[in-house]
Amino acid sequence: MSDKVPVTVLTGYLGAGKTTLLNRILSEPHGQKYAVIVNEFGEIGIDNDLVVGADEEVFEMNNGCVCCTVRGDLVRIIDGLMRRKGKFDAIIVETTGLADPAPVAQTFFMDDNVGRKAKLDAVVTVADAKWLQERLKDAPEAKNQIAFADVILLNKTDLVDPDALSEVEARIRGINPYAKLHKTERCKIALPEVLGRNAFDLDRIMEIEPEFLGDGGHHHHDHDHDHGHDHGHEHHHGGGLKHYHDEEMQSVSLRTDQPLDPDKFFPWVQDLVQTEGPSILRCKGILAFKDDDARFVFQGVHMILDGDHQRPWQPGEKRESRIIFIGRKLPEAKIREGFAGCAA
Amino acid sequence: MTDPRANIPSVVERTRPVKAGAPVVAAHFLGQTAVFVLGEGALVLAPRAGEARSVPVHGGAILSSAADADRIVTGGDDGKVVATDAEGKSTTLATDAKRRWIDHVAVGPAGAFAWSAGKAAFVRTAKGSERMLEVPSTVGGLAFAPKGLRLAIAHYNGLTLWFANAQSEPERLQWKGSHLDVVMSPDGRFVITSMQEPTLHGWRLADRKDMRMSGYGARVRSLGWSVGGKWLATSGSTQLILWPFQGKDGPMGKTPRILASTEVQAEVVACHPKQEVVAVGYADGLVLLVRIEDGAEVLARKGAGAPITALAWNATGTALAVGAEDGEAGVTDFG
Secondary structure (H helix, E strand, O other), X not given: OXXXXXXXXXXXXXXXXXXXXXXXXXXXXXXXOEEEEEEOOOOOOOOOOOEEEEOOOEEXXXXXXXXXXXXXXXXXXXXXXXXXXXXXXXXXXXXXXXXXXHHHHHXXXXXXXXXXXXXXXXXXXXXXXXXXXXXXXXXXXXXXXXXXXXXXXXXXXXXOOHHHHHHHHHHHHHHOOOOEEEEOOOOOOOHHHOOOOOOOOHHHOOOOOOOOEOOOOOEOOOOOOOOOOOOOOOOEOOOOOEOOOOOOEEEEEEEEOOOEOHHHHHHHHHHHHHHHOOOEEXXXXXXXXXXXXXXXXXXXXXXXXXXXXXXXXXXXXXXXXEEEEEEEOOOHHHHHHHHHOOEO | OOXXXXXXXXXXXXXEEEEOOOOEEEEEXXXXXXXXXXXXXXXXXXXXXXXXXXEEOOOOOEEEEEEOOOEEEEEEOXXXXXXXXXXXXXXXXXXXXXXXXXXXEEEXXXXXXXXXXXXXXXXXXXXXXXXXXXXXXXXXXXXXXOOOXXXXXXXXXXXEEEEXXXXXXXXXXXXXXXXXXXXXXXXXXEEEEEEOOOOEEEEEOOOOEEEEEOOOOOOOOOEEEOHHHOEEEEOOOOOEEEEEOOOOOOOXXXXXXXXXXXXXXXXXXXXXXXXXXXXXXXOOOOEEXXXXXXXXXXXXXXXXXXXXXXXXXXXXXXXXXXXXXXOEEEEEEOO
16 A cells, blocks of 8 residues: 655665666666665766765764664655655665665654655665675675675676685675575676565565575575574585674574563563664564464664564464564673563 | 534635645745645646646756745755746746755845755845855755844754854854754744754754753644744644743743644644734644634634645735645635
8 A cells, every 4th residue: 555665775885886786777678767866976877867966964863872863865855856756666775885774774764754755675785796705804884784784786796706705605694694695797687686675564574584595596594493503603504605603793583482472572672672772783573472363573773663463373374483683793692581581 | 433623613615726736845925826836846826816827947846945025936956946926937046056956945034035955055135146155964944034134054963043244154053963944033032943853942042042842743844933923833743832932031941832632743834924823734634723822723624635735824814825745725715
């Protein structure tokens, strides 16, 4: 029922290929019209009617939370673009290589006017297969962009050998095992893999599983056992991918078959994002509450949570609760302990 | 469910509908002609007698508008500032050299006007002299002081007050956060901004004392002064919120008067130019005329449609123009 305009956020470190992807999106014959918001200091050469320059003004909100930031320029530009609603089908926001995706994403949840007219579709990060490993060491922004992504294009794969590619992929997975990862040359990809993802749409949270796409495109993951396995040691996965633990940015995944008590869970998760909000970049969950026949789903960015009942549990469907957090130096033991205390 | 307003007095039948045909973003009057500003490039002029007609004024979206007695000044995403008179004759007043969006416009005393593009605010006098001031971040809103060529410029972390015809340094009023719309009280004593978060901030200019006006459920997108400046009427709630500015301390330490409660958000407010009456437009299309003194209500439009996006009184207070997000509009005559 939503006639909100979908917005795709394009991130990636300098030179990774964001503009290449953007031009590919704009030039392919898909019959869609895009309004494009580019950073003023970025690379030029975009051929489109509706291009708006943004200045990436990150504004803090006066609510006592340092991680509650919005992009003031987006509030203004999206309001302006909506006056020409009907002239375009979707919006693409290209950020600078140094931008933090969080304020962009939070703008859609914190500003009621923007949230009423537009919806965040997905954060798409373009990564340079040759240089990403270096950037992960020296550029916190690059790591942020990987951690935040719903879709990652590991680009310029032609510039590295298969071993190096496998290595960089493992590094990405050490930070964000949940994003859809595509290996590309010159950002060549079928556009439905990047656009119309509905990654922030509660109705589309179907399953939460790590995405280990091996060489043949098969799923190699094997995660039916309980938690405690997602990282912390290096080993070989089914597809031959090394398993890295990133010292700074990790994911924590929680799972339980025990029904949860909503009166315990909500205060816990609220308190967690209040206190750990700056560390938590993204979170997502499917929950089975006691005496509740509907799945509850939620997702969040830093301390902003968005959740709702989604649909009834299907007959035969395993009523299992599953949550993931992706963030910086997450207090894993504290999170696991808190979650364990939410059982009904 | 019974309608609690089924039996209040109504002026609905005095309304003549105007087909704006596209979302209305603002309304003004030029004499007896109601002018509806459409989001996409055009004005609809609805004279008291005769057909309404559409006049294209911008080659893109209209981002802002303001009016004095003779003209509507609009800023567009085509980088132009355009003035249009009651006959529909348009003149381009300024074109941004870099074709940046004209985010805000304001009209001032003696034919002066102002506009902003990004961080730059411009003022031009009736004689044609023009000055520019760059503020620390993108301009959130512009307002002229009631007297003199003094412009209030809202931006991130505060406000800049600028005497545009003097060589003195602009004054800066600091308050953390993103300041958007700005208004100055008719007596020039207070300046108020609406912020990104659902709150207003104010300064008393004499001593720069800060005032916070909070408690809103949504960002305040519409605010206006009652006749004489006794009250500041605002949207941002499911009620009409009125802050008292009668005393020398303004609303400091006081609670607002709250009238016209509904189930939906109040989107636009417009104060009557002669009486202490406020027109309030709601998210469901309802428009109420509310008397401040006792909260008495008159129904001006039934609530069963798209959100109200524009309200304006003519200078004598005998006509009210109403515009909605779905392109429906109308003029209610009281004369």
